Amino acid sequence: MDTADLGLPVTVPSTALFTDQYELTMLQAALKAGTAGRHSVFEVFTRRLPNGRRYGVVAGTGRVLDAVENFRFDEGVLRFLREKAVVDEETLDWLAGYRFSGDIWGYPEGEVYFPGSPVMRVEGSFAECVLLETVILSILNHDSAIAAAASRMSSAAGGRPLIEMGARRTHELAAVAASRAAYIGGFSSTSDLAAGFRYNIPTVGTSAHAFTLLHDTERDAFRAQVDSLGAGTTLLVDTYDVTEAVRAAVEVAGPELGAVRIDSGDLLLVAHRVRQQLDELGARDTKIVVTSDLDEYAIASLAAAPVDAYGVGTQLVTGSGHPTASMVYKLVARAESAEPGAPLTAVAKKSTGGKASVGGRKWAARRLDAYGVAEAEVIGTGEVPPELAERQLLVPLVRGGEVVAREPLDVVRDRHAAARAGLPLSATQLSRGEPVLPTEYAYGPSGS
């Protein structure tokens, strides 16, 4: 593939350095010990949802597939590793030929997940799988955290459109991924041109306070904007006095004025006043957009207000209090030797100090109740019970190193909406609570 498709406006020649050093030193030691070729199963899961959240949202899968496909150690990368003596020459030789040749399964992007859900499973030699830990977790932890916040906000907004405008509050490239994740979670558009360019997400935006301040009067600014962008534009009305601004806005643009934006103050109160004023001025179709430090709670509190769209920045790109998911990438099974076909053994950290995990190559299925509503996340090893066979969650993403599951972002967005709609109604309560589905295990702790 053309690496220019990876993350424009940024070209990523290789994703192989999005890696923690220990992955390479483990590789070196395993190569020397003869254990690097043991067939291994790594699993991505989380032990818990963020405090009080009812469900998680898988996001970033498409970006993971891009990253795996481009995970190559080119000459510049190898030179760096040699100069810094990160690993020895034998390991560098091995890395020079690296190309992931294994299999990846996962929850399809946009699906919901719960504690213990095996959201991704990476299978191949220990050597080829261990290297992917950091890049896979970076992408899934970031994007899933944003998508989960976006999903709550889109529930809270009902059918009203949500605009993602958080680019200025996060790393400039994290912002592009955040727009993508927000779109999956139900947002309609973004202010971020890079996200429009890269992912074809609709972009929006008209003016800031600076534009009003640039002009001699607010009325001059409105006239300049309407002259250039048309009466259908959105005028920002809170630079000086909102009431005067709304009057000037309708005088300048006429009742065809597209929208007014309110970016400060008591939004509930101001929205009601502005709606009344717009109606009195005959601008009954002029919409009201609000954009000041919104989160899902503020959005919910405006449900009865005459608001037509929400712009969300900081709280979206910071995951509304939970800027990262806590997914981990753990070895859950490996072959007893490096021989082809050697039997697999389930493995798991067993320390009494915490962070214990469950070994074994897992399947997962979502059990429905008699009304077709999800009632449990069932996770197991071995054979899938026949009654759950049709409800399995893991799908093939990469087979023998080839990506087999690329899909348009709108498919992912629709999938998320459907998955959320299939959960019990309490899923979309904003109040803190337990995960809306219990996780059930269909095997003993040492099963494989």
Next chain:
Amino acid sequence: MDTADLGLPVTVPSTALFTDQYELTMLQAALKAGTAGRHSVFEVFTRRLPNGRRYGVVAGTGRVLDAVENFRFDEGVLRFLREKAVVDEETLDWLAGYRFSGDIWGYPEGEVYFPGSPVMRVEGSFAECVLLETVILSILNHDSAIAAAASRMSSAAGGRPLIEMGARRTHELAAVAASRAAYIGGFSSTSDLAAGFRYNIPTVGTSAHAFTLLHDTERDAFRAQVDSLGAGTTLLVDTYDVTEAVRAAVEVAGPELGAVRIDSGDLLLVAHRVRQQLDELGARDTKIVVTSDLDEYAIASLAAAPVDAYGVGTQLVTGSGHPTASMVYKLVARAESAEPGAPLTAVAKKSTGGKASVGGRKWAARRLDAYGVAEAEVIGTGEVPPELAERQLLVPLVRGGEVVAREPLDVVRDRHAAARAGLPLSATQLSRGEPVLPTEYAYGPSGS
């Protein structure tokens, strides 16, 4: 400059799309209205520090300079903007020739800041300055948030080294910037190879639980690691039973064992036990590294424990509860016309709804008390009082479009240590409190 220097392993052909759409629509309207050429002064500042924090840390300046230098609208970007009808042809023509030709002043990177500090000032035509809002804020808001958390952690750690290992908890490129910001804030090294590659930050890492689980026994794993990486390596001792693991580790590596790492459990208790056991086994020089969900409070609580180094992940890259700074980019003064030399007028949002700001092109200085300790952040317009002339904080970063202030990261890191050391002692208290310096204004609210 070679764009390959910008963010390797990622090449950024242009930073011009790290832009919110409204910057381009404002440009279009201002071009048409004849106001785009008005000389303008934009200021980056924050109205408040994160709740309870005593000081902020300026970070990202070097990345801002790279971004400004590469802010160009190439053919691919222009084609996108044309296809999506973001702006009209006249504006596209203007963008095709864009190159920032103004001046940028700022607090030097690594300096501390307070509410109201004009951490950066961008000056030129409205048109050329308004476009830089998003990319400048993205970088400063992200990097400064991480550096502030890093600075608190490094205070808490005393002289003990801190390892940045949060790549897996944040966007893969945000991680690289986070390593850089952590280094500025006082961290010693990173697990992130991309950060080593791009910024020459020392990289570290040896092994994860997966390496132990790959092998038939823990002892086999330790032997494999020591065989390959030498006795000076760090062995991870909490996969099964810590006491047994420490015994095996010293048996395999001998008393020359470099370090053991503990990644779970009650670190205070376990560190004491492991230290005692290591000493009894004769491994008196073997160090102890701890790495489980640490933040500045956990680090401080381990001050009396026999710990030699801390590895910090999640809480570092998420700003320890504050993943973004709240810096804004506001027009504070602009010329009365587009004529060269037209007089400047201070401007500011005046809405009663909140978010009001102070207009005017500002200077800033840090006043010292009789003992040479900082006692106030003084901000003003007009002439700098003679007694503060030597204590001014803003330095030139870009003159006439040319970057004039590139500097090595170690200089920035040392500057931060010195700036923090110049604050009152209460600056490094971890408890919540007011900013350690008051902000004093040396002008009336309408001064320019």
